[in-house]
Amino acid sequence: MNGKILNFGEILFRICPDLSQDWIGMGVLPFFVGGAELNVASALATWGLPSAYISAMPQNDITFGVLEHLKAREVNIDHMLLQGGRMGLYYLPKGKDVKHAGVIYDRADSAFANLRRSDIDWQTVFKDVTWFHFSAICPAISQEIADICLDAVKEAKRQNIFVSLDLNYRSKLWKYGKEPIEIMPDLAAYADLIMGNVWAAKQMLGTSLAPEMQEVKPSYPRGLLEEQAKRTSLELVSRFEKCKFVANTFRFDYLEKGIQYFTTFFGREEFLVSEEYLAEEIVDRVGSGDCFMAGLIYGLYQEMQMRDTLEFATAAAFDKLFIASDATDSSVTDIQKRIKR
Template identity: 60%
Template sequence: MTDSISSLSKQGEKVLSFGEILLRICPDMDGQWLKENKLPFYVGGAELNVATALALWEVPSAYLSAMPDNSITKDIVGYLDERNIDTTPMVFHGDRLGLYYLPKGKDLKNAGVIYDRANSAYADLVVGQINWDKVFQDVTWFHFSAICPAINQSIADVCLEALKIASSKNIAISLDLNYRAKLWKYGKEPINILPELAKYCTLIMGNVWAANKMLGTALHEDLTPTEGYAKETLLQQATDTSKEILSLFPACKAVANTFRFDYGKGIRYYTAIFTEDKLTVSNEYVSEEILDKVGSGDCFMAGLIYGFYNHLPVNETLNFATAAAYDKLYIPSDATTSTVSDIEKRIIRND
């Protein structure tokens, strides 16, 4: 189809990811880090995780964030450059880098996360500060997440500024509906902000509950995020939610949903994507134990971008993205370290 996502993406041009660069500090649960004077950390942030995966998978990848200009951030830029991430759009200003603390084994979506991001360099960005015309040169895809406008009204306004310019340049735009309750603290709810941003987006990814909370889509009566619902019920909800999003936001060409259910130390995981009037569903992945939940959804989004960027068929795109997300659960860091070949070996095939 001429209006498919793949038709908007031109190989050889860059994917630009925009979001806050963070350090994740990972204390263990029993205080042993105090006794050993060891505190593991990772360089991350949802959008950087996407940029890192794409660069590893040989998709030209650029990253725009903001950091103070000091010796630590210079080391970080060198670290990103070594991973073939184009950091030339980076803004250097302000006084501090955002941090968050997440004890080992905890999930970003629950009470275990502790944020230390107030007044960070990224949080202090303002409209008019970034030369988006220059930043978008040779960019064919722009990615951001709902974490960005959760920080403050100024960043929400910067996102809107970027989306208007990207849309005018016919750049494909992807949005991950990440919901972080601890970040929405400036008097606005996601439903007050996200619909205005979503109307510029080409690909929207999340889950049916996030779409309900952030975009106002309808949920079937009594549907709650629980393992108890039949898969057929959840997939029907995914179809209905996707159709509603496509109706509400005509620029959108595809809606992807993930379903991850935790049990004990393991997970059940499957995904779906609705595009070209059809719901495509992945195989289901089951594991009794995983290593790190952080970044799995980012890896799924990166996999979708990888597939559309390379003009893969929808089912191949979904298979790759799902396997990439599942594979990330076994990697103890924010971003994946698995190559395309590694991920292809993870794909569950029906033939």
């Protein structure tokens, strides 16, 4: 392929108070710039591909600093919308009692959340673009954003642009009266590549799930997980005519042995299972799935073999677990060294 890879989504600040310390008294509040689609865009730019990103941000000095940061990472931001009153953010505490704290969103009335369909001329934005990526986090925000996504994928199809969709499910965001199953199938119908996991596919697209696999838990036999991933993949490509590739991730946290991670990839009449990765301790879970998505895009964009694409993407995702930020800063060479042979 050639041409730009355009990513669309909300740019966010992730704020990480350490609950195991007196973070208020110490005046220490670490933060990261990210958002699912920006994490993909940043990874692709780091790996030398023509990566572009579009979002909405308020016009102020904070924004200008972030834009300079993105330029330094060589992410194309030519179509960034400077409007609205605030950037969205969310809190992800670490330290004690994190299990009960969870994610705390503060995204209402952000510049991105207040976007209107008339704000984006997709025909113009898609000039020189050959790949468009977005995630299910976008249509979770509002009906208007869902409609903007639908406008985008329809125009992408008209211009023969490859579309990838990440089935990120965020239950705390779907608050405008619609369930994912009412919105996501219409968007997935325009996707060439759908990535997620078997539970998200059921939740958002209505795929079937084995009766014994209704809950997400790490105790399922490996063979059962692989068979379910294959069934889900075949169901998606059969149901959605445009869908050519389906990828699923499996990441389980074990108290005894840390994290288990492996993935599957279906396309071109092949069903592949990646090598398995294990780690007793990690640094940061955020952005691992985004890094996997970026790895798939990297491989397919460069017309790598499917096996090579899958193993690169899986190693990139696992590698991200050891990086304290939203997006990877590992080079292609770094990731290749981590691939299991």
